[in-house]
Amino acid sequence: MIPGMNPPAMKPPVMTPPYYAVIFTSQRTAEIDGYDDTAERMLELAAAQPGYLGVESARDAGGLGITVSYWATLEDIAAWRRHAEHTLARERGRADWYAHYELRIARVERAYSWDKPE
């Protein structure tokens, strides 16, 4: 327990650590053809994989995006990476849609959530 990391206002998380996060930070190119459909399809497909726990994604007006997906184990992440349709989508991403990206695999050790009181 880190001192001060769990104030009373915060609820227990929906997902109980430990679990894994894939933090994907990307800068888009100006190429839009096919991107939205593929991104939507990948979210749908990921959600159907073993060990998938959830995803959060935001992209700002300047084209910088962060997508964090959550998984039960490292093996689940590796299996999703090997998925044939996902592999093709990544290749298309490198060819057309991304100027730069960073990918990090992290073990979630603590999690808190907070909702504004009604």
Place this chain on the structure above:
Amino acid sequence: MIPGMNPPAMKPPVMTPPYYAVIFTSQRTAEIDGYDDTAERMLELAAAQPGYLGVESARDAGGLGITVSYWATLEDIAAWRRHAEHTLARERGRADWYAHYELRIARVERAYSWDKPE
């Protein structure tokens, strides 16, 4: 090493794992007064703290934002959390700016980056 997690196209990361990520996912309210200035100030202040490694942030048009800050140790994260001005900003955030948030502390175990070839 996870099979398939390190294709030749990816470069070594700038920051070498292990290090820590604070994944902060938030839904904003409609209240804008003071938010941008405080958010900017917090980024500036965080960058001056011991153990700070970097930050990535994106907020989409619907008000969902993801900010991931990176730190050398858990102790650095706890010290930044205790910082007086940061504590006040979080209180203002709960009172005015956020409808909901999730906060996760994760240990980055692997990291890759990719740049589009010139």
